[in-house]
Amino acid sequence: MIPSTGSRRTPADRHDDRRQELAESALLTLGELGYARTSLRDIAGNSPFSHGVLHYYFADKLELVLYSITHYKKVCARRYDGVVASATTEAELLDGFAEKLVETISTEAPMHRLWYDLRVQSMFDARLRETVLxxxxxxxxxxxxxxxxxxxxxxxxxxxxxxxxxxxxxxVFQAALLGHVTGDEQALPRLVGQVHGLLPMTLSPLPRTV
Structure with missing residues (x-):
């Protein structure tokens, strides 16, 4: 059977797939060492890919870092959409949102550390600013x-x-992240309480106008 043309992967598709694979691998090292302390050789040394392969797909560390953090944060930015769509009560939304925040800090703290590192660095390095914004x-x-x-x-x-x-x-998310990575066992339970306390404070005491 001849495969349909719609199912074929083009060279451009395969190139993009490999860039994403490299980006996901790079995030592990970048999240542990931080932006300034990580070189392409460090990334290559902690991944299945050679230094030459990284250079083939990315011109330099900056391009790789910007691609990697954009790839990751694009997913993060939609992480809570399921909670928003499924919640039918205020309590459900508060509980679901707080649960997702705790989950992402617990499982992906290095990625969030990298994001805050890059956001601070963008105040000094203009090359980072457009992506950060x-x-x-x-x-x-x-x-x-x-x-x-x-x-x-x-x-x-x-x-x-x-x-x-x-x-x-x-x-409050950044403070909880800092507490978590420095060993504060109450950081994540405190975040849950803050979410439940702060979201009501973002609202007016008056009913919505129709």
């Missing part, structure tokens, strides 16, 4: 989707703007 926008929109759905379930107006909402939620 794009990702920040994705994460802001993600937080806004959560809060606006919560406001619908609570039948109340959102009292904050999207940027302020993101700043509040990102702040």
């Amino acid at each position: 794009v990702i920040d926008g994705w994460l802001r929109d993600m937080c806004w989707r959560v809060v606006t759905r919560y406001s619908e379930l609570a039948d109340r107006e959102v009292a904050l703007d999207p940027d302020s909402t993101y700043a509040v939620l990102d702040g």
